[in-house]
Amino acid sequence: MTGVPKIAARPAPALTLPLAFETQLTLADVTEASLLANAPLIRSNRRRLLTIGLPSLWFFAILGAFAGWRPARSPLSFAQLGDFLAIFIGDIPFYLLLVISAGVVLWWLIHPWRMRRLMQKALRAAGFETPILLRYVIEADGLTTREPQRESFTPWSHISRLDEGRDHLFFVLPSQEETVALPKRAIPAGQIDSLRGWLGQWIGVAQLLPEPPAPPDNALSFEVAMEPKDWAAHVAWYQDLPELRRSRRWGIVRNWLLASLAVPVLTIAAWALDTERLPVSLSLPIFWDLFPSFFWKPALAFGVLAALRLAFDRPLMRWFAGYSGATLYNSTSKTPNRFVVDDSGILTVKGAATTFVKWPGVIGLARQPEHWLMRISRGSTLIVPRRALDPAQSERLEALCSRHIQQA
Amino acid sequence: MKVVAASVIAAGLTLSALQAGAQERVLRMDDGLQLTLPEGWRLDEAGDDRFDATGRRRVHLVCETHACKHTQETCTFVLRAKPVAGANDAARLADLYEAPLTRYARLKSVLKSTSKDAEIRQDLAIRRIGDRDWYVVETDARHNYKSGYFAETVIDGTYLGAICKTCETGEIRHQGGQKMLMSLKSDKARSAALR
Numbered sequence: 001m002t003g004v005p006k007i008a009a010r011p012a013p014a015l016t017l018p019l020a021f022e023t024q025l026t027l028a029d030v031t032e033a034s035l036l037a038n039a040p041l042i043r044s045n046r047r048r049l050l051t052i053g054l055p056s057l058w059f060f061a062i063l064g065a066f067a068g069w070r071p072a073r074s075p076l077s078f079a080q081l082g083d084f085l086a087i088f089i090g091d092i093p094f095y096l097l098l099v100i101s102a103g104v105v106l107w108w109l110i111h112p113w114r115m116r117r118l119m120q121k122a123l124r125a126a127g128f129e130t131p132i133l134l135r136y137v138i139e140a141d142g143l144t145t146r147e148p149q150r151e152s153f154t155p156w157s158h159i160s161r162l163d164e165g166r167d168h169l170f171f172v173l174p175s176q177e178e179t180v181a182l183p184k185r186a187i188p189a190g191q192i193d194s195l196r197g198w199l200g201q202w203i204g205v206a207q208l209l210p211e212p213p214a215p216p217d218n219a220l221s222f223e224v225a226m227e228p229k230d231w232a233a234h235v236a237w238y239q240d241l242p243e244l245r246r247s248r249r250w251g252i253v254r255n256w257l258l259a260s261l262a263v264p265v266l267t268i269a270a271w272a273l274d275t276e277r278l279p280v281s282l283s284l285p286i287f288w289d290l291f292p293s294f295f296w297k298p299a300l301a302f303g304v305l306a307a308l309r310l311a312f313d314r315p316l317m318r319w320f321a322g323y324s325g326a327t328l329y330n331s332t333s334k335t336p337n338r339f340v341v342d343d344s345g346i347l348t349v350k351g352a353a354t355t356f357v358k359w360p361g362v363i364g365l366a367r368q369p370e371h372w373l374m375r376i377s378r379g380s381t382l383i384v385p386r387r388a389l390d391p392a393q394s395e396r397l398e399a400l401c402s403r404h405i406q407q408a
Numbered sequence: 409m410k411v412v413a414a415s416v417i418a419a420g421l422t423l424s425a426l427q428a429g430a431q432e433r434v435l436r437m438d439d440g441l442q443l444t445l446p447e448g449w450r451l452d453e454a455g456d457d458r459f460d461a462t463g464r465r466r467v468h469l470v471c472e473t474h475a476c477k478h479t480q481e482t483c484t485f486v487l488r489a490k491p492v493a494g495a496n497d498a499a500r501l502a503d504l505y506e507a508p509l510t511r512y513a514r515l516k517s518v519l520k521s522t523s524k525d526a527e528i529r530q531d532l533a534i535r536r537i538g539d540r541d542w543y544v545v546e547t548d549a550r551h552n553y554k555s556g557y558f559a560e561t562v563i564d565g566t567y568l569g570a571i572c573k574t575c576e577t578g579e580i581r582h583q584g585g586q587k588m589l590m591s592l593k594s595d596k597a598r599s600a601a602l603r
Contacts, residue, residue, distance in 0.1 A: 286512045
C-alpha cells in the first residue's frame with residue numbers, strides 16, 4: 001500500500017466543552033420542531049392533494065359532463081352515477097372547473113401554513129402556554145436540556161441527524177418521539193459554524209456509555225416495551241381534548257361554509273375581474289338564477305358531508321388513532337422504556353437517553369382503561385401502560401400521582 | 409321559373425318573385441324555411457357566404473328604401489347545420505338559454521357586437537312574433553353606432569338566428585326586420601321535393 005496517500009482525518013473543530021446556551025423556548029420554536037418531527041406524514045398528506053384530490057375532482061367532473069352520453073336502457077353504470085353527480089357539477093363550465101382546480105392548488109400551497117397553525121393549536125391544547133427558560137448543555141457524550149421542572153439527556157449516538165432551519169438547529173431523534181429545537185438566537189455569534197461542524201462529526205456515532213445508575217431502593221421501578229395500541233391510546237386521548245374536539249367541529253362547519261361559498265364567490269370574482277362584464281342590473285337576476293345550482297345544491301351536498309363527518313367523528317378518530325399508532329410504533333425505537341417514580345418525580349430511561357420530570361412539571365393526568373397519560377411541559381405526554389405494573393405497583397403510582405399532580 | 413329556383417336552391421338560397429308584378433318576394437333557405445322580404449329589401453350578394461368558418465349558413469339583407477338611407481337597416485339570417493335536440497320546438501327554444509350562464513354569455517355577446525358602452529333596450533326573453541316564439545334581445549348603441557335586434561327561433565329542429573342593425577334612435581325600430589320574422593314559414597315537403 002506504499003505510495004497511496006493517506007486521507008487525513010478531518011480535524012474536529014475546536015470547541016471548549018461543556019458548551020452551554022440558554023434561551024426562552026417559545027411556542028413557535030416547539031412548533032417548528034414538531035413540524036420537522038412529523039414532516040414525513042405532513043409531506044405525504046400534502047402530496048395526496050395533487051395526486052388524489054385533483055385527479056378525483058377531474059374524474060367526477062368529466063363523469064358529470066358525459067352523463068348524458070350512454071346507450072339507451074343501460075344497466076346501473078358509471079354513467080348513472082354521473083347523472084347523480086351532474087345535479088351538482090354537471091353544468092359547471094370548463095373555466096369554473098379550472099378555477100376550482102386552482103383552489104386545490106392554492107390549498108396545496110397554503111398547506112404548510114395550515115399545518116403550522118394546527119400544530120400551534122394542538123400544542124396550546126396540550127398545555128404549552130408561556131415560553132420556557134431552557135438551558136442546552138453540549139458535552140462530549142451528549143446533549144442535556146434543562147428547564148425548571150424537567151431535565152433530559154440524549155447521547156449523540158441516539159440522535160439520528162442534525163437538521164437546520166432558518167432560525168433553528170434541530171436534533172432529530174430516530175423516531176417521532178421528540179425533535180429538539182435549538183434556536184440560533186441562543187448561540188453566540190461566530191460559534192454556529194464550529195458548533196455545526198463539531199456536531200456533524202459526533203451525531204449518530206456509536207458511543208460507549210456508562211450504565212445509568214440503579215434506581216433508589218424505595219423508588220417504584222418498572223419497564224415496558226411500547227406497542228401500537230399505546231401510541232394509539234395517546235393519539236385518541238389527544239384528539240379528544242375538549243379544545244381540539246371543539247376546534248375540529250368548528251373546522252368542519254367552517255369548511256362547509258367555505259366550500260358552499262366557493263363557487264358563488266369565485267363566480268362573482270370572475271365577473272368583477274371581467275373587463276367586459278355586464279352591468280349589475282343585468283347580472284344580478286342571472287346570479288339569482290344561478291343560486292340553486294351554484295349555492296343551494298353544493299351547500300346541501302357539502303352539508304350532508306359535513307353532517308356525516310360530525311356524526312362519525314368518534315369512529316373516524318378511533319380509526320385515525322389506530323392508523324397513527326401503527327405509524328408511530330413503526331417509526332420509533334423498540335428499546336423498552338424504564339420508569340423510575342418516587343416523590344421527587346418521574347425518570348424515564350430509554351437506552352442511554354433519560355428524561356427526568358419533577359412532579360410540578362406534570363401538569364395533568366388522564367386515567368385511561370389501559371394507560372395513565374401524564375401531560376408534561378412543551379406539549380409532551382408520558383404514556384404509562386397499565387400492563388407494566390402489578391396491582392401493588394399500580395396502587396403506589398396512583399398514590400404518588402394523587403399526592404403530586406394538582407389536576408389528578 | 410322552375411329552372412331559376414332550382415339553380416338558386418343549389419346555392420343554398422332562393423330569392424324569387426312568387427307573384428309576377430307584386431312587390432312581395434320570398435327568400436327561401438335550407439330546410440324548407442322561407443321569409444317574405446318587405447319592399448325595398450334585397451339580398452346583399454356580396455355578403456352571401458353560404459359556408460362560413462363555423463359551418464353556419466349566413467344570408468345578408470339590406471334595406472334600400474328612402475327611409476333606410478338614414479337608418480341603414482340591415483339584417484343577417486343565420487342557419488345552423490346541426491339540428492337542435494329536444495322534444496319539440498318550444499322545448500328546444502327554451503333550452504337555448506335555460507342555463508343562466510348561457511344567458512349571461514348571450515347578453516355579453518350582443519352588447520359586444522353592438523358597440524362599446526351599448527345598453528340592453530329589451531332584455532332577453534321569449535316573445536311571440538308572427539305565429540312563432542322567438543328569443544329576442546334588443547340593444548341600444550352609443551351615438552354613431554348601430555343598435556341591434558337579435559332574435560332566434562327553432563323551427564322543426566332547425567336553428568334560425570336573425571341579427572338586425574339600424575341607426576334609428578326613435579321608439580320604433582327594426583320594422584323591416586320584424587316583418588321578415590313575422591313572415592317566417594316552414595315548407596319541409598317542398599324542400600324535400602326539390603332535393
